Amino acid sequence: xxxxxxxxxxxxxxxxKARVLKPKQRCCKSKPRCKRCPVVLKxxxxxxxxxxxxxxxxxxxxxxxxxxxxAARR
Numbered sequence: 001x002x003x004x005x006x007x008x009x010x011x012x013x014x015x016x017k018a019r020v021l022k023p024k025q026r027c028c029k030s031k032p033r034c035k036r037c038p039v040v041l042k043x044x045x046x047x048x049x050x051x052x053x054x055x056x057x058x059x060x061x062x063x064x065x066x067x068x069x070x071a072a073r074r
Contacts, residue, residue, distance in 0.1 A: 018059050018060065018061060019059070019060040020053075020057050020058070020059050021035075021057060021058050021060065022036070022056070022058075023036055023037070023038040023057075023058065024038060027039050032070075032074065033073045034073075035069070037073075040072045040073055043072040044058070044060065044068075044072050047068070049064060
């Protein structure tokens with residue numbers, strides 16, 4: 001059991017990885033908007049929390065806080 005990682009270590013590893021998200025084709029316009037909605041990803045890009053790649057996917061470059069994601073989904 002020496003190779004088991006603590007919850008904090010697993011969280012740190014997850015934060016170090018960049019998340020790549022593919023936006024949905026169409027926006028559903030529901031409230032709150034879903035996390036993969038193109039409008040939400042565009043708002044995150046505007047705020048400097050995501051970066052758009054050439055293939056249309058978005059790379060979330062920081063570990064998003066709950067409040068930041070909630071504000072983008074408003």
